Amino acid sequence: MIATLLIQHEKLEQLPSGGTLSPYGVHQKHGQITSQALQLLSSQRRQFSNTYISVKLDETSGVAVMKLKRPPVNSLNMELLTEFAINLEKLEIDRGCRGVILTSAVPRIFSAGLDITEMCGKNADHYGEFWRAVQEMWLKLYGSSMVTIAAINGSSPAGGCLMALSCDYRIIANNKKYTIGLNETQLGIVAPFWFKDIITEVIGHRAAERSLQLGMLYSPTDALKIGLVDEVVAEDKVQSTASAVMAQWLTLPDHARQITKSMMRKPSLDRLVTHREADITNFVSYITRDSIQKSLQMYMEMLKKKGR
Numbered sequence: 001m002i003a004t005l006l007i008q009h010e011k012l013e014q015l016p017s018g019g020t021l022s023p024y025g026v027h028q029k030h031g032q033i034t035s036q037a038l039q040l041l042s043s044q045r046r047q048f049s050n051t052y053i054s055v056k057l058d059e060t061s062g063v064a065v066m067k068l069k070r071p072p073v074n075s076l077n078m079e080l081l082t083e084f085a086i087n088l089e090k091l092e093i094d095r096g097c098r099g100v101i102l103t104s105a106v107p108r109i110f111s112a113g114l115d116i117t118e119m120c121g122k123n124a125d126h127y128g129e130f131w132r133a134v135q136e137m138w139l140k141l142y143g144s145s146m147v148t149i150a151a152i153n154g155s156s157p158a159g160g161c162l163m164a165l166s167c168d169y170r171i172i173a174n175n176k177k178y179t180i181g182l183n184e185t186q187l188g189i190v191a192p193f194w195f196k197d198i199i200t201e202v203i204g205h206r207a208a209e210r211s212l213q214l215g216m217l218y219s220p221t222d223a224l225k226i227g228l229v230d231e232v233v234a235e236d237k238v239q240s241t242a243s244a245v246m247a248q249w250l251t252l253p254d255h256a257r258q259i260t261k262s263m264m265r266k267p268s269l270d271r272l273v274t275h276r277e278a279d280i281t282n283f284v285s286y287i288t289r290d291s292i293q294k295s296l297q298m299y300m301e302m303l304k305k306k307g308r
């Protein structure tokens with residue numbers, strides 16, 4: 001139902017083209033392609049936009065840029081998570097798309113993580129549905145066969161960090177004000193096993209243990225030191241670096257890279273798929289505890305006071 005609505009509402013823009021494109025290059029139909037025609041071809045883009053996500057697919061390079069656009073902080077509510085999973089699935093089945101750059105349209109913020117208001121003062125059915133949407137986003141992103149690059153152009157705590165960690169490569173803007181990490185314990189909550197698994201895979205057991213217990217948020221340079229991100233670049237170079245890294249990754253034959261990626265990620269994906277229902281039950285029984293609700297409410301109040 002939601003999927004149908006989203007597809008009906010999407011704006012599909014097709015720019016003019018002078019010929020046929022394939023993901024792997026230009027197919028020449030008649031005679032020589034002029035430089036003007038090449039220019040037109042190289043600008044062929046498909047764009048679609050939903051409420052909280054915009055996607056631009058460059059059919060020449062096969063690279064889509066997916067932007068989160070939910071001001072003020074791109075917090076991940078049910079609708080954004082659902083749009084995200086649907087858009088990623090659309091790109092996944094689109095033979096013209098080989099890579100996705102995930103970034104933010106909101107200045108200074110990549111994503112503030114899960115929308116805390118989705119986890120406060122609601123009923124058990126809501127929490128169950130919300131958690132399923134969080135799982136779905138992760139299964140789709142971490143399990144994507146495309147090359148995924150996080151262009152982290154702002155702060156990225158908790159669920160925002162999880163999104164970045166789920167990509168193949170992370171580039172963050174060099175700005176001391178930005179922080180990234182899994183800070184759940186600072187909210188008085190526990191990151192679930194699959195958050196723990198993925199950060200352990202990326203930064204190793206010792207660093208993950210310290211990072212998770214203390215709910216650490218790192219500056220870009222400190223994140224680089226522990227391997228939480230792969231590159232720190234000037235703020236105005238984040239997108240161009242992401243495009244350059246993507247072009248490099250796309251020189252590899254898809255099938256070899258995809259099978260290798262799947263081999264590396266399958267155990268963690270399988271673990272969540274196998275325990276999915278138990279993980280939802282666990283989340284619901286945990287989040288409905290009075291003590292957890294109090295912690296989250298206090299954290300939200302603290303955020304609001306800070307903002308005043």
Ligand SMILES: CCCCCCC/C=C/C(=O)SCCNC(=O)CCNC(=O)[C@H](O)C(C)(C)COP(=O)(O)OP(=O)(O)OC[C@H]1O[C@@H](n2cnc3c(N)ncnc32)[C@H](O)[C@@H]1OP(=O)(O)O
Nearest residue numbers: 075112113114115116155157158159190192283303304307
């Ligand atoms: C067994 C399972 C157990 C449960 C596991 C659950 C796993 C949880 C994962 C999560 O992702 S929980 C969310 C954690 N997120 C955070 O801790 C981030 C909190 N936000 C911030 O630190 C800051 O807002 C920011 C992102 C650094 C941006 O700072 P800035 O100064 O630019 O903006 P603010 O004034 O702080 O915020 C503006 C506005 O947005 C509201 N807000 C911020 N974050 C969230 C959020 N995650 N959810 C909902 N709302 C959020 C904030 O309250 C302000 O609202 P107003 O005061 O304007 O109404």
